[in-house]
Amino acid sequence: MPSWFNALTAKDRRTFWACFTGYAADSMDVHLYPFVMPVLMGLWSLSKTDAGILATAPMVFSAVGGWIAGILADRFGRARLLQITILWFAVFTFLSGVAQNFEQMLVIRCLQGLGFGGEWAVGSILIGEAVQSRYRGRVMGSIQSAWAVGWGAATLLATLLFTQLPEAIAWRVLFFTGLLPALVALYVRRSVSESSVFLEAKRSTHDSHASMFAIFGRPYRSATFYACLLAAGAHGGYYTIAIWLPTYLHTERELSFIGTGAFTSIIILGAFCGYMVASCLVDSAGKRVTFLMFAIFSGVLALLYTQLPISNAASAALGLPLGFFAAGLYSGLGPWMSELFPTELRAAGQGFCYNFGRALGSIFPVLVAASWLDVPLGRSIGMLATAAFSLVIIGALALPETRGMPQESALPTDRPLHDSPG
Secondary structure (H helix, E strand, O other): OOHHHHOOOHHHHHHHHHHHHHHHHHHHHHOHHHHHHHHHHHHOOOOHHHHHHHHHHHHHHHHHHHHHHHHHHHHHOHHHHHHHHHHHHHHHHHHHOOOOOHHHHHHHHHHHHHHHHHHHHHHHHHHHHHOOHHHHHHHHHHHHOHHHHHHHHHHHHHHHHHHHOOHHHHHHHHHHHHHHHHHHHHHHHOOOOOOHHHHHHHHHOOOOOOOOOHHHOOOOHHHHHHHHHHHHHHHHHHHHHHHHHHHHHHHOOOOOHHHHHHHHHHHHHHHHHHHHHHHHHHHHOOHHHHHHHHHHHHHHHHHHHHHOOOOHHHHHHHHHHHHHHHHHOHHHHHHHHHOOOOHHHHHHHHHHHHHHHHHHHOHHHHHHHHHOOOOOHHHHHHHHHHHHHHHHHHHHHHOOOOOOOOOOOOOOOOOOOOOOOO
């Protein structure tokens, strides 16, 4: 195991694995829909716009879920809310398998989004407050790599079920499996205690019920805005690729489900490596440099992957670095956002910024569906993903560098944002 993991206490390790498995379960449930989408387009005669709406709806509602869960976590504790949110999104993933039409699926996926947004917000705060500042990027980035694990599990399940069962049955069974990982994660979470940073803040703060709108006040307004922009760009670029790539490979590249799964697996492998490498760079080189580098490479590779008339072999080769840079951006989001707000506002601030950014970023997959009417799907994916990654560059240049800041503190509240001495 890496040295930072050996430096964690037994309590911190239990927290680490609880958050890791929970986030993997979250990721698996989210990535089931992209494999189901082309099937539902045929079975339910969905338009491209309808399919895009179903993909985007939970992302939009995750903004509300993340903010509400963050506010409740700041008042009642991180561990308790973590259990509630993971159970919530798992149940509604399961219920997706019984939907009979577009309207039912839309309602279920909107409700799923509430728990989906809350789980990351609460889990990332819990682990962020548990570890030392010098390890925060590596620990939180390693937990972020669980997203690739869940994505890989979804890919394996989809490939298995769609090759063994008729499509009309396979997609329902695939959603039913979304309930199983949550049960394991809930069991693990029983051994996780509350954040000591949160408990100390509750004891020392007379007004423990900070206003839910405090993150929009003058001391934090700029941080909130640019953190939302940073998250919007990362989410927009990633989801444009993750949601539409299986359909692109299946329709324009005419790959089978096995071929689509194989190509997607290469991108997932790159994503896992990207999470781990970026988590180290966040601690060593700083947040800003890491985000700028990964955003620039992500935009360039998205264009190369979808715009050039390259062979399938070349696409497979490009898939590894594409997943590496596009997913690696996420490793820094949690550490950077958690250091922009004080303890009494941390979950609310991080939950809102991350998930409101997710809601804004979810517009990009919808734009892909809309533009698909006039331009080839691959071209639409490449152009819109690059536009999204450009927002990351703007946010990274505007936010202060917070490398090494202890979790008990945050940026000064009596003057505008500035670069901290890193």
